[in-house]
Amino acid sequence: MKTPPAFTKFSATRACISSMLAATALAAAAPTMEDFYLREEIPLPEGEVMEGASISIIDDKRVALATRRGDVWICDGAFGEDLSKVTWSKFASGLHEPLGMSHKDGWFTFTQRPDVSRMRDSDGDGRADQFVTVAAPWGINGDYHEYAFGTPPDKDGNVWVVLCLTGSFNANSPWRGWCFRITPDGKSIPTCSGIRSPGGIGFNMEGDVFYCDNQGTWNGSSSLKHLKPGGFVGNPNGNKFWEQAPNMGPKPADPKSGSRIETERKRIPQLVPTAVWLPHGKLGQSPTGIIPDHTKGAFGPFAGQVLVGEQTHSQVQRVFLEKINGVYQGAAFPFLGGYRSGIVPLRLADDGSLFVGTTNRGWGARGGLPFSFERTRWTGKVPFEIHEMRITKDGFELTFTEEIDPKTAGDKASYSMNSWTYVYQSGYGSPEVDKTAQSIESVTVGADKKSVRLKVANRQAGHCHHLKSAGVRSKSGGELWHQNAYYTINEFPK
Amino acid sequence: MVQPKKESVIWFRAPKKEGNYPYICTFPGHFELMNGMMAVSKRANPVTNLTYKFYHGKWDKLPDFSKMEPKKTGTLASGLFELSPKDRDNEFGFVFTGDIECPKDGIYTFTVTSDDGSSLYIDNTRVVNNDGVHPAKATKGQVRLKAGKRKIEVRYFEGGGEQSLFVEWAGPGVKKQPLSPGAASGGGSGPSGMLIAAADGEAAIYRNFISDAGPRAIGVGYSEGVNLTFDANNMRFAQIWQGDFMDGARHWNGRGQGFQPPAGDAVIKLPAGAAFASLESAGAAWPKAETRSSEFRFRGYQLNKKQQPRFHYEMGEVSIVDTPVPVAGGEYGHLTRSLQLSAKTAPANLYFRAASGNITVAPGGFIVNGDLMISTKSKATIEANELRLPVEFKNGSAKIELTYKWAQ
Numbered sequence: 001m002k003t004p005p006a007f008t009k010f011s012a013t014r015a016c017i018s019s020m021l022a023a024t025a026l027a028a029a030a031p032t033m034e035d036f037y038l039r040e041e042i043p044l045p046e047g048e049v050m051e052g053a054s055i056s057i058i059d060d061k062r063v064a065l066a067t068r069r070g071d072v073w074i075c076d077g078a079f080g081e082d083l084s085k086v087t088w089s090k091f092a093s094g095l096h097e098p099l100g101m102s103h104k105d106g107w108f109t110f111t112q113r114p115d116v117s118r119m120r121d122s123d124g125d126g127r128a129d130q131f132v133t134v135a136a137p138w139g140i141n142g143d144y145h146e147y148a149f150g151t152p153p154d155k156d157g158n159v160w161v162v163l164c165l166t167g168s169f170n171a172n173s174p175w176r177g178w179c180f181r182i183t184p185d186g187k188s189i190p191t192c193s194g195i196r197s198p199g200g201i202g203f204n205m206e207g208d209v210f211y212c213d214n215q216g217t218w219n220g221s222s223s224l225k226h227l228k229p230g231g232f233v234g235n236p237n238g239n240k241f242w243e244q245a246p247n248m249g250p251k252p253a254d255p256k257s258g259s260r261i262e263t264e265r266k267r268i269p270q271l272v273p274t275a276v277w278l279p280h281g282k283l284g285q286s287p288t289g290i291i292p293d294h295t296k297g298a299f300g301p302f303a304g305q306v307l308v309g310e311q312t313h314s315q316v317q318r319v320f321l322e323k324i325n326g327v328y329q330g331a332a333f334p335f336l337g338g339y340r341s342g343i344v345p346l347r348l349a350d351d352g353s354l355f356v357g358t359t360n361r362g363w364g365a366r367g368g369l370p371f372s373f374e375r376t377r378w379t380g381k382v383p384f385e386i387h388e389m390r391i392t393k394d395g396f397e398l399t400f401t402e403e404i405d406p407k408t409a410g411d412k413a414s415y416s417m418n419s420w421t422y423v424y425q426s427g428y429g430s431p432e433v434d435k436t437a438q439s440i441e442s443v444t445v446g447a448d449k450k451s452v453r454l455k456v457a458n459r460q461a462g463h464c465h466h467l468k469s470a471g472v473r474s475k476s477g478g479e480l481w482h483q484n485a486y487y488t489i490n491e492f493p494k
Numbered sequence: 495m496v497q498p499k500k501e502s503v504i505w506f507r508a509p510k511k512e513g514n515y516p517y518i519c520t521f522p523g524h525f526e527l528m529n530g531m532m533a534v535s536k537r538a539n540p541v542t543n544l545t546y547k548f549y550h551g552k553w554d555k556l557p558d559f560s561k562m563e564p565k566k567t568g569t570l571a572s573g574l575f576e577l578s579p580k581d582r583d584n585e586f587g588f589v590f591t592g593d594i595e596c597p598k599d600g601i602y603t604f605t606v607t608s609d610d611g612s613s614l615y616i617d618n619t620r621v622v623n624n625d626g627v628h629p630a631k632a633t634k635g636q637v638r639l640k641a642g643k644r645k646i647e648v649r650y651f652e653g654g655g656e657q658s659l660f661v662e663w664a665g666p667g668v669k670k671q672p673l674s675p676g677a678a679s680g681g682g683s684g685p686s687g688m689l690i691a692a693a694d695g696e697a698a699i700y701r702n703f704i705s706d707a708g709p710r711a712i713g714v715g716y717s718e719g720v721n722l723t724f725d726a727n728n729m730r731f732a733q734i735w736q737g738d739f740m741d742g743a744r745h746w747n748g749r750g751q752g753f754q755p756p757a758g759d760a761v762i763k764l765p766a767g768a769a770f771a772s773l774e775s776a777g778a779a780w781p782k783a784e785t786r787s788s789e790f791r792f793r794g795y796q797l798n799k800k801q802q803p804r805f806h807y808e809m810g811e812v813s814i815v816d817t818p819v820p821v822a823g824g825e826y827g828h829l830t831r832s833l834q835l836s837a838k839t840a841p842a843n844l845y846f847r848a849a850s851g852n853i854t855v856a857p858g859g860f861i862v863n864g865d866l867m868i869s870t871k872s873k874a875t876i877e878a879n880e881l882r883l884p885v886e887f888k889n890g891s892a893k894i895e896l897t898y899k900w901a902q
Contacts, residue, residue, distance in 0.1 A: 094699025114710045129797040142703040144751050312523055362749035364523045
């Protein structure tokens with residue numbers, strides 16, 4: 001660059017300063033998880049197989065871990081600074097794959113393959129002795145795929161259960177492919193049909209219920225689905241039981257294979273569209289447990305959003321949900337990773353300690369270990385991230401976790417967006433289809449310098465929209481920790 | 495990629511070098527379940543001159559094929575026992591006959607996994623009896639043989655539903671070798687080596703898919719050396735046995751497919767279906783067994799200080815507490831059982847079915863099928879080949895007490 005002679009000395013100094021700034025920017029350019037979240041493996045009892053199936057927080061000292069082999073262990077000291085000091089005791093055994101557990105007033109409520117049950121130690125010897133079967137409305141026939149995942153009790157005290165299809169394909173046993181609400185006194189209320197192969201179930205902050213369904217038949221990619229009472233969430237194989245549930249209303253018409261959810265939902269009023277696609281291979285392959293970040297900030301800046309476990313890639317994703325015209329949709333972001341095996345259950349304590357249980361048996365996972373039990377805590381440093389991604393009348397609004405650099409964040413060249421959807425078909429999974437490019441027409445930076453409004457042309461209903469924000473920098477010049485976001489559009493705001 | 499329920503054939507040139515070659519499906523995540531071992535061997539299949547006779551017919555156990563005319567006959571050039579010559583999927587049978595070369599003198603173990611029933615004979619002596627209508631189930635048999643060519647015969651029938659046949663053997667000079675193509679399915683001789691045992695003085699509980707006890711089976715292994723399974727679909731004892739309790743290896747490896755049979759010995763099966771019924775008369779037909787009883791509701795169990803369960807279930811308004819208690823003694827102990835019923839309105843004509851089959855009166859009780867002795871102080875009669883106890887309520891409660899011992 002040619003320097004005007006009158007400014008040579010000044011320019012040299014400026015050059016020196018700007019190269020220092022550049023160096024600082026480079027140093028801040030690659031944030032890693034350890035800057036923001038500390039992941040620690042909790043030592044496990046010697047020689048025991050602790051494949052994580054479900055977790056519940058007992059109090060501010062103890063966490064219970066239920067294993068795939070049917071044992072329930074209590075970890076004392078799980079919240080301590082020095083995890084080498086934790087002690088373990090075996091509370092119960094002989095459960096049948098307990099995939100969903102919670103604790104209240106000494107009782108553990110859990111969902112296992114054959115039923116929803118409760119147990120407690122009634123004589124105070126540290127071991128469970130009372131096992132009560134609350135409800136067992138569904139059938140099982142010996143097929144290993146017939147899993148049952150359950151939530152903790154909801155605001156009405158009901159446990160929500162989702163039932164995997166036989167072989168993950170058919171409904172050969174009664175009620176496979178259904179979601180039930182089990183009331184505290186043991187009544188079973190059929191609530192949704194359309195489930196295929198769940199990996200986990202849980203609540204958002206509003207107390208609405210979601211579950212993860214794996215890529216497979218009638219499900220082009222793994223996804224987060226809303227369990228809307230009376231709804232049909234996609235896979236029609238379980239609909240044969242619809243008439244046995246008069247509370248569900250009229251039976252949905254059969255979807256046409258080879259179509260799109262967006263097309264079929266116009267024909268089938270009961271069909272609830274996928275809330276958030278978790279694009280296969282890009283954001284995991286096998287999503288599992290769902291929990292809300294209820295901690296009001298103890299786990300970092302994403303309080304109120306939803307965390308989703310991932311079993312194949314051994315990660316935790318983050319999901320921002322919103323309801324547009326009464327239908328759930330929203331954005332999925334990559335979040336945490338590096339876990340030592342595939343995550344199935346996760347639980348967040350009030351103090352911001354995130355516990356995950358893991359396993360790789362039967363379905364391979366990254367991380368190298370057959371199982372682990374890990375605790376993750378926020379370091380207190382706020383990562384520079386897209387905080388929320390909301391749909392607007394003419395595009396999207398992004399908020400950020402810290403002040404942005406208006407020059408880069410306000411430049412439409414910092415962003416790119418493309419979209420696709422999946423074939424809604426009886427065959428297994430789907431490639432990305434109907435690929436469409438969106439154009440970012442303009443960007444308006446918010447007055448608070450922590451948000452931008454993107455005007456986007458060519459958005460598509462029923463599509464997963466991949467937003468890449470590669471050029472965005474924070475006020476201090478830092479890159480986004482995660483540049484990719486995946487927003488599923490079902491509805492446009494009116 | 496092969497779509498579900500479709501098949502594909504891959505042709506390749508086998509390696510020249512003898513040995514075991516592992517293979518996997520490289521679709522991400524599938525290798526855990528979709529893997530196998532291909533053995534390349536200069537050694538020929540030990541079975542030669544394998545011929546078959548194929549029959550049509552509807553049976554619920556192996557018929558006397560020698561009295562029937564086969565629909566077709568042929569040779570299985572591969573020397574492997576398989577069902578491919580069939581011309582239909584249901585209501586058929588096979589008799590396979592061939593020679594098998596035993597490399598050494600010694601004890602050989604034959605395992606047949608079949609749906610439905612099968613049996614295996616060596617030199618006209620039955621070694622494996624895997625008869626009956628059932629999903630893929632494995633049964634083993636052992637026989638002492640001299641080296642050389644022995645006559646091998648496998649008989650098989652299929653009723654309806656799934657059909658499969660898989661034969662394998664092991665013995666001196668023979669590490670477990672399949673005599674059928676592919677792999678055993680479902681109830682095949684699965685992985686082993688993870689025996690579950692009760693802690694000293696306690697009971698262990700294993701809740702999983704247990705053969706002949708259903709998918710809602712609750713296995714209980716007592717340190718006294720006796721074991722039982724409780725079928726929580728029908729509220730009944732499904733079987734009792736002695737010795738080792740249960741091997742967890744099938745369900746604790748890979749995805750845990752199939753039903754696990756009891757470990758140990760002297761397994762005695764008890765009648766399928768509900769154990770309580772209201773009957774018009776003592777000799778009336780017992781209600782047909784359901785896969786899952788529509789009348790009963792399982793309520794759970796309570797453990798005592800020794801981790802021994804007592805089961806709670808309901809039949810309408812009748813509440814039942816079913817308490818098995820092991821009794822130590824001899825090499826293995828035996829079992830006692832008390833059933834306590836309570837109801838505001840006592841049901842009329844309620845009976846308890848303790849056993850079914852060939853039942854004879856003996857000093858001290860009843861002998862069932864020659865291998866089980868049931869004794870009881872409660873009133874009991876043999877009706878329609880079943881041991882039935884009338885349930886007599888007094889002031890809203892009734893009690894039945896039984897002892898189960900292995901007959902000599």
